[in-house]
Amino acid sequence: MHVSVTVNGTRREADVEPRTLLVYFLRETLGLTGTNVGCDTSTCGACTVHVDGQSVKSCTMLAAQADGREVTTIEGMASDGELHPLQRAFHEHHGLQCGYCTPGMIMASDSLIREAGHPLAEEEVRIGLEGNLCRCTGYQNIVKAVVAASQEMHGAPASA
Amino acid sequence: MAQTAERVVGTEVRRKEDPELITGQARYSDDLAAPGMLWMKLVLSPFAHARITSVDVSPALQVPGVVAAFGGRDLAGEWAGPLPTAWPVTDDLKNPPMYPLATDEVRFQGEGVAVVLAESRAAAEDGAEAVVAEYDPLPVVLDMEEALKDGADLVHADLGTNASYTWTLTNGDVDAVFATAPVVVKERYVVQRQIPAAMEPRALLAEYAPAMGEYTLTTSTQIPHIVRVVLAAFVLGIPESKLRVRAPNVGGGFGSKIRVSPEESLALVLARRTGRPVKWTGDRSSDVLTTHHARDQIQEIELAADEDGRIRGYRTRLIANMGAYLLLVGPGVPLLGAFLFCGPYGGEAYHFECTGVFTNTTPTDAYRGAGRPEATYAIERAIDALARRVGRDPVEIRRMNFLPESDGPIPSPGGLTVDSGHYNGTLDKALELVGYEELRAEQRARRERGDAKQIGIGFSTYIEMCGLAPSRVLGSLKYAAGGWDAARIRVLPTGKVTAFVGVSPHGQGHATTFSQILSDDLGIPVDDIEVVHGDTALAPLGMDTYGSRSLSVGGVAVHRAADRIVEKARKIAAHELEVSEDDLEYVRGRFSVKGAPDRARTIPEVAFSAWTAHNLPEGVEPELDASAVYDPENFVYPYGAHICAVEVDTETGQVDVLRYAAVDDVGTIINPQIVDGQVAGGVIQGIAEALFEEAVYDENGDLLTSSLTNYEVPAASDVPSIRIDKTVTPSTTNELGVKGVGETGTIASPPAVINAVVDALSHLGVTEMARPATPERVWRAIQQAKGGAA
Numbered sequence: 018m019h020v021s022v023t024v025n026g027t028r029r030e031a032d033v034e035p036r037t038l039l040v041y042f043l044r045e046t047l048g049l050t051g052t053n054v055g056c057d058t059s060t061c062g063a064c065t066v067h068v069d070g071q072s073v074k075s076c077t078m079l080a081a082q083a084d085g086r087e088v089t090t091i092e093g094m095a096s097d098g099e100l101h102p103l104q105r106a107f108h109e110h111h112g113l114q115c116g117y118c119t120p121g122m123i124m125a126s127d128s129l130i131r132e133a134g135h136p137l138a139e140e141e142v143r144i145g146l147e148g149n150l151c152r153c154t155g156y157q158n159i160v161k162a163v164v165a166a167s168q169e170m171h172g173a174p175a176s177a
Numbered sequence: 178m179a180q181t182a183e184r185v186v187g188t189e190v191r192r193k194e195d196p197e198l199i200t201g202q203a204r205y206s207d208d209l210a211a212p213g214m215l216w217m218k219l220v221l222s223p224f225a226h227a228r229i230t231s232v233d234v235s236p237a238l239q240v241p242g243v244v245a246a247f248g249g250r251d252l253a254g255e256w257a258g259p260l261p262t263a264w265p266v267t268d269d270l271k272n273p274p275m276y277p278l279a280t281d282e283v284r285f286q287g288e289g290v291a292v293v294l295a296e297s298r299a300a301a302e303d304g305a306e307a308v309v310a311e312y313d314p315l316p317v318v319l320d321m322e323e324a325l326k327d328g329a330d331l332v333h334a335d336l337g338t339n340a341s342y343t344w345t346l347t348n349g350d351v352d353a354v355f356a357t358a359p360v361v362v363k364e365r366y367v368v369q370r371q372i373p374a375a376m377e378p379r380a381l382l383a384e385y386a387p388a389m390g391e392y393t394l395t396t397s398t399q400i401p402h403i404v405r406v407v408l409a410a411f412v413l414g415i416p417e418s419k420l421r422v423r424a425p426n427v428g429g430g431f432g433s434k435i436r437v438s439p440e441e442s443l444a445l446v447l448a449r450r451t452g453r454p455v456k457w458t459g460d461r462s463s464d465v466l467t468t469h470h471a472r473d474q475i476q477e478i479e480l481a482a483d484e485d486g487r488i489r490g491y492r493t494r495l496i497a498n499m500g501a502y503l504l505l506v507g508p509g510v511p512l513l514g515a516f517l518f519c520g521p522y523g524g525e526a527y528h529f530e531c532t533g534v535f536t537n538t539t540p541t542d543a544y545r546g547a548g549r550p551e552a553t554y555a556i557e558r559a560i561d562a563l564a565r566r567v568g569r570d571p572v573e574i575r576r577m578n579f580l581p582e583s584d585g586p587i588p589s590p591g592g593l594t595v596d597s598g599h600y601n602g603t604l605d606k607a608l609e610l611v612g613y614e615e616l617r618a619e620q621r622a623r624r625e626r627g628d629a630k631q632i633g634i635g636f637s638t639y640i641e642m643c644g645l646a647p648s649r650v651l652g653s654l655k656y657a658a659g660g661w662d663a664a665r666i667r668v669l670p671t672g673k674v675t676a677f678v679g680v681s682p683h684g685q686g687h688a689t690t691f692s693q694i695l696s697d698d699l700g701i702p703v704d705d706i707e708v709v710h711g712d713t714a715l716a717p718l719g720m721d722t723y724g725s726r727s728l729s730v731g732g733v734a735v736h737r738a739a740d741r742i743v744e745k746a747r748k749i750a751a752h753e754l755e756v757s758e759d760d761l762e763y764v765r766g767r768f769s770v771k772g773a774p775d776r777a778r779t780i781p782e783v784a785f786s787a788w789t790a791h792n793l794p795e796g797v798e799p800e801l802d803a804s805a806v807y808d809p810e811n812f813v814y815p816y817g818a819h820i821c822a823v824e825v826d827t828e829t830g831q832v833d834v835l836r837y838a839a840v841d842d843v844g845t846i847i848n849p850q851i852v853d854g855q856v857a858g859g860v861i862q863g864i865a866e867a868l869f870e871e872a873v874y875d876e877n878g879d880l881l882t883s884s885l886t887n888y889e890v891p892a893a894s895d896v897p898s899i900r901i902d903k904t905v906t907p908s909t910t911n912e913l914g915v916k917g918v919g920e921t922g923t924i925a926s927p928p929a930v931i932n933a934v935v936d937a938l939s940h941l942g943v944t945e946m947a948r949p950a951t952p953e954r955v956w957r958a959i960q961q962a963k964g965g966a967a
Binding site: 034036037041044045049050051052053054055056057058060061063090091092094095100104107108109111113114115116117118119120123139142143144146147148149150151152153154155156157158159160 | 191192194195196198199200201202203204205207208210298299374375376377378426427428429430431460461462683684685686850851853854857858859860861862884885886890892893894895896898899922
């Protein structure tokens with residue numbers, strides 16, 4: 018079947034098998050391999066992207082369901098060579114080790130911060146990210162990074 | 178100015194690895210594709226133990242897009258030999274062959290029986306579904322103790338036993354010590370089976386160039402060099418020189434990617450047979466069955482002590498679950514803990530005995546800490562049991578038994594020569610960091626009030642041995658390879674540096690850490706240094722990454738190669754400045770003439786001279802390039818004190834970690850931020866082992882914890898932030914003074930957590946707690962202690 022999806026601001030069209038998951042459409046049809054797959058039960062969140070601005074585990078959605086919608090992936094987070102505040106914060110606070118969960122963490126964190134509308138406390142981040150698993154960091158520095166980015170994104174003083 | 182202004186070792190340089198990882202530009206194995214590539218999918222046995230009566234792949238060949246399909250027998254002629262174990266720990270070890278696909282019998286759920294190649298991921302999956310494999314079920318062996326009894330059903334009928342080996346170690350007159358000691362405590366612990374669960378499932382791409390007979394394997398591995406030699410020499414029977422192995426970005430390992438796998442073997446053979454690249458990605462539901470499991474020991478530990486609690490002897494008996502076959506280093510994993518059942522404590526006699534046993538389960542092998550978390554768990558639980566017996570405080574009993582504090586090597590009862598240690602130092606700091614007095618006061622108050630939620634405080638004053646390893650020691654333990662590692666440094670004509678290293682990271686930050694070492698050694702800015710790893714063509718010499726060895730072995734090789742760069746550069750600088758080498762002073766990348774500091778040459782200047790080679794001193798070859806291979810004389814011994822405070826709801830059994838303090842001494846620190854990251858990650862992984870994670874089989878050998886929905890890798894909301902601090906006692910094993918930090922957290926934390934749970938319930942009479950300490954287990958322990966129905 019034919020799908021037309023706006024991905025990171027560019028309209029992309031392709032013929033795909035109806036059973037194609039959004040994550041494989043992104044990774045294999047479009048070559049956007051920044052979005053990773055860590056499980057097949059929608060548990061780990063490595064495949065989190067934004068669909069019409071909301072975070073979605075792209076292994077739970079068919080490419081067909083994204084037809085006509087806007088998708089943002091990790092590749093679309095930096096703009097004009099400027100890293101997104103979350104990307105900077107993950108780097109600054111050592112919020113990643115192997116990096117496999119990182120794209121999903123950043124996408125989930127971005128919608129968490131935007132939807133909250135205010136700087137986040139540690140506990141809010143921990144609960145808000147419970148759909149995203151990381152095996153390397155013990156979450157400690159991910160939480161620091163997301164709290165710091167939320168302060169930057171909502172204009173609060175950037176103190177960790 | 179080429180010389181860097183300040184030393185960068187010891188500072189929090191931000192990771193060089195990050196830019197591609199935070200932007201989605203990093204390439205993991207599953208991100209790779211090759212023109213004409215086929216997708217490979219394995220058909221896995223649903224049975225834990227069965228005779229294969231038939232495998233019919235012909236229905237798969239009818240599926241659109243399927244190109245080829247094979248059963249185990251179709252490929253039996255391809256293998257030079259079975260997938261080998263590199264660690265036959267005893268001469269009489271029983272080591273039944275495991276081939277990439279089973280032919281006659283399957284011995285664990287998930288063992289491969291057939292393989293399908295197709296033009297797409299979906300067609301490969303459809304093809305695998307279509308394969309018809311028929312089985313005749315056989316009796317299933319699951320319980321280790323039952324498996325060792327006379328007349329037990331057998332995993333491998335032809336062996337006549339389920340025991341693979343028994344390995345022993347004795348120091349001192351153990352029997353005499355135990356016969357005369359006034360106090361003997363005997364404890365039994367079960368260290369449950371774990372699934373390592375790196376976030377990236379294993380994946381690979383195999384390519385074959387027929388005209389040249391060359392194979393290239395890009396694979397999610399911790400051990401590209403070992404994969405190369407083992408696959409080439411033992412499994413495929415091809416010249417090692419014709420196989421290149423690459424580890425691109427690897428999405429976590431924790432030991433689970435120390436593997437020479439059936440899938441790697443199959444993909445290479447099938448790439449050759451089809452003339453097309455072969456891609457395989459293990460989805461999580463197959464990964465939990467086929468990637469090795471870990472831990473799974475039954476431990477009996479006895480301590481012989483004086484009446485006041487001073488330990489005189491240690492006696493340990495283990496049964497270690499090997500699963501259905503011996504994997505690469507599986508039999509050796511218990512040996513990595515064998516010397517550590519005395520922790521950092523003294524004594525005069527020590528006995529250790531381990532029997533490896535086969536069961537119809539996924540084979541086990543290394544997982545973060547490998548053998549040392551198990552040993553630490555036993556001794557740290559047992560010393561608390563001793564404290565209860567002799568009426569001592571857990572802090573007091575540890576202090577009175579610590580090894581002598583020392584900046585230099587001292588012997589341990591386990592037979593190790595510990596490089597250095599100040600155990601009271603880490604304990605003092607941890608007590609302060611966790612707020613010990615305040616916690617004890619709160620505990621007393623809650624007990625007096627009879628609160629439903631009680632507090633417990635648990636200790637783990639651990640020591641471990643890592644930096645694997647002195648080759649001669651590995652040889653004496655019958656490990657089949659060495660423990661050295663290698664580095665080659667090139668200073669390019671433009672003054673930039675490329676370092677080719679043999680260790681192979683998967684999140685540890687080697688590129689940053691090694692750049693810091695080189696920056697100080699050569700005076701070159703961190704950003705001007707590239708670290709190349711994970712490719713046997715570019716960095717051909719190495720023993721890879723495991724056992725917290727990358728810095729304390731690989732990093733020392735880097736440092737030594739840099740020393741040789743300086744040695745050679747000194748000759749060239751002296752020649753150009755027309756002075757003797759002795760007249761030169763060297764500080765971070767700059768040679769200057771003593772007494773005339775303005776007469777100088779920097780490393781980049783010398784590198785350019787070495788490249789043009791217009792005016793080199795007699796006997797000096799062009800190029801500023803040096804290599805080093807470093808084989809450590811001894812292990813390194815990180816240690817520390819971890820204190821966990823838990824809150825236990827005595828009505829529901831729920832355990833929450835209130836506070837956790839980790840004070841580690843990992844020797845000299847290169848990058849504090851990276852070190853703290855390793856500690857935090859390791860501790861949380863160990864807390865998960867104590868409270869959440871357990872691989873569970875049903876009575877048929879079906880893995881019940883078959884996905885991340887029921888194998889409980891914790892989320893951020895399940896775990897606390899921990900408090901981290903350090904002491905620094907340089908290792909005497911290497912000139913950098915570094916120890917290791919990759920595994921300390923996972924080694925230290927499980928007993929701290931379980932000791933805390935026991936402490937929280939001790940006023941109710943609870944002394945034993947199985948792990949993971951799930952609410953149900955805790956609740957039952959409380960009911961049992963109260964004398965109620967549990």
